[in-house]
């Protein structure tokens with residue numbers, strides 16, 4: 096079949112999300128209360144999350160219905176196209192078949208909208224008036240700004256300083272959707288003021304921005320907190336990517352040998368690969384490759400341990416690969432991949448050797464992004480460039496054994512063009528991360 100794009104009808108859009116938790120061999124370790132080191136109670140988490148999402152966080156059910164109100168908004172851009180990247184294949188001189196799931200067609204430009212709409216819906220349903228959140232690249236903040244506006248909620252976004260400065264038009268986008276944005280660390284929270292006093296010139300980090308957004312939610316009755324990755328319910332919402340892709344690959348008459356995605360907190364990669372996991376567990380020969388930045392090598396060089404999800408130690412302890420909660424990664428241009436931890440679900444799948452993690456440097460990623468733009472026409476987000484770099488390796492490593500490769504095109508880079516400009520001007524650098532720095536970063540892990 097020679098079709099370039101496989102497009103599903105709206106009536107073929109999945110009406111249930113897939114929950115991978117019951118299928119993870121040897122299960123997930125529960126989140127712990129940092130005070131007691133015992134599994135945290137839902138009541139404690141209910142201070143910052145609505146019950147609808149907490150139920151999903153711990154659900155033993157394989158499939159969960161997507162509410163009609165969420166489906167109605169998904170229809171603005173879903174189902175997303177599955178595209179054969181044959182121009183890229185030709186440019187690489189490979190017989191490998193490369194397919195990408197284009198999540199960049201969402202209103203805010205990335206997969207993040209899949210979870211933002213669901214999270215805004217469950218908060219609205221429980222009478223919440225306002226959401227606070229962090230954003231790294233600006234993609235999650237834009238997605239939540241769009242979704243909160245759809246449900247008539249207010250939204251406050253703490254945007255990591257380095258991205259705030261690199262991506263001014265992300266602010267414009269969030270303002271257009273009606274959200275309030277501040278650079279993090281900010282003077283708006285006690286924790287932000289403390290960090291600013293200690294490190295006035297800090298680039299910020301996702302861990303700091305999460306602490307600020309959590310403090311915001313914990314100190315206001317009308318506000319709850321929304322996280323754009325890492326947590327089980329986010330990965331549940333993102334499963335729609337893989338569920339659609341599976342149907343589309345079937346229509347194309349193909350099945351992937353390899354599924355590739357970039358890994359920040361793990362949500363877009365888990366979203367595309369988890370619906371294929373049961374096939375692997377039943378003996379199908381399929382590999383899952385998660386690509387992370389060498390400057391923030393959580394899966395390839397971090398420790399599997401209980402750690403906090405934020406710098407101020409406000410979150411429960413999550414069992415995950417981590418570089419230490421106070422790790423502040425270099426200011427690379429893939430802001431969405433600058434996170435010290437990894438989702439417990441992706442971490443457990445790496446622990447079980449069901450995912451192959453790899454790390455790549457940012458210059459080779461921008462090079463891959465430029466090739467993709469010149470061949471397939473779409474300019475990828477810097478995060479997505481990491482996935483493309485991983486795909487190029489898979490497609491060219493053995494030209495005598497061409498594979499069928501599926502990857503998640505997690506977002507477009509039209510609001511990241513200043514990063515491309517810096518790349519073309521030779522102003523970007525790779526960051527090596529010495530062993531001593533990793534030891535230093537992980538020495539403050541909580542004692543269990």
Ligand SMILES: Cc1ncc(COP(=O)(O)O)c(C=O)c1O
Pocket residue numbers: 205206231232233234235323324325357358359360361362363364430431432476478479505506507
């Ligand atoms: C376009 C894009 N891709 C990937 C990511 C990484 O996040 P996750 O690993 O949760 O998908 C981000 C995060 O901001 C992003 O904006």
